[in-house]
Amino acid sequence: MPGLYFMVLAEYRQAYVGATDHPGGIMARIKQHWTGTKSFDRLIWGDPETSIISIDSFRALDTTRIFAAKTSRSFAGENPLLDRFPSKFMLNRIMGGRDAVKLAGLGGVDRIMKRRD
Template identity: 55%
Template sequence: MGTITVEYCDWSARSGHDRDACEGHVMGQVAVTHFGVRVQRGSVHGLRLTRDTYTRVSTRNSLWFPRALSPRTWDARMEDFVDEDHRNYSEEWCTRARSLALENFDLNMAYFAQLDEVEFDDAVQTAVRSIAGVRVVTDLERWNAVPGVYVMVLDDYKQVYVGTTGRQVGVMKRIRQHWTNSKPLDRLVFGTVSTSILSIDSFRALDTTRIYAARTSAPFEHERLLLDEFPSKFTLNRVSGGDPRELGILHASGYDTIRERALKVVDDA
């Protein structure tokens, strides 16, 4: 067997031609240095989001619930599963789900392509300046176990994600979780094909080109404020900002807490 040489490329410090050269160099490597931390190339997803690796087919039902919770819904979906307990999807269901997920992926990519770069950058600068204490992050190690709010900027897609974390996880670990997590097949489409926002967990480490963060004891409030500053067309957040417990109560009370966007293919003409 051949020997794998682990090499590093400080991606976050590069731009333009240097960054293009770095990407070509990275393609054959198993790890890179990104925002001061070592990022491992996954065996499936790699270091950047691609259409080929977006849908990882799995038959496991990650949305399982007992029949007693909703007998009508349970019985109506019997043909979607190969077992009586609804633990594993059928091959036919997986094929349909993958097709819908890729359709939604393509619609989102077309949506990103029609956004304006200058308007996006202006929105980022305005938002991060609106909250006291928000700083540019260049080294995530300095944010280890630091509670607060963070903004992940994906310039190539003209999108941001605003998140929060407590001290037990911290900004560094939470962002690294986004880079390494992935959504199961039954969670890729959140709502409908024509309204579902791509999950931040579908993007990979090198898709994040800028990071901002602030240490705060009131992260949910700062999250709400930041999301209010960003035009919704530039955000990847799938639900409204704020304390998840409060959002759950609002949702149960009939308030719409799911964020959607109207996706359509842009005409070339």
């Protein structure tokens, strides 16, 4: 089903908020995170001291809990959910929602990229 999902990686004290309208639904999208590989140059985005590691760097056994909600407007709910948590605990590297691509095109990737303090 399409919707929002929240992956918790308790051992690392990190979490990830995602949204999908993928035809395979939430579970298919989560499996993409677990099975995908990032090229070495994409593991760190920007400065190594402030970069957030990609959720795709973790696997199924790193994920301790998954919360999911079916919604027809999943991308509209992604940023409000993401904003409810302190950024130091989040693995989201860019702002959520469909507008991220538009903003990156208009103002560059730096405008939507999140960094650690």
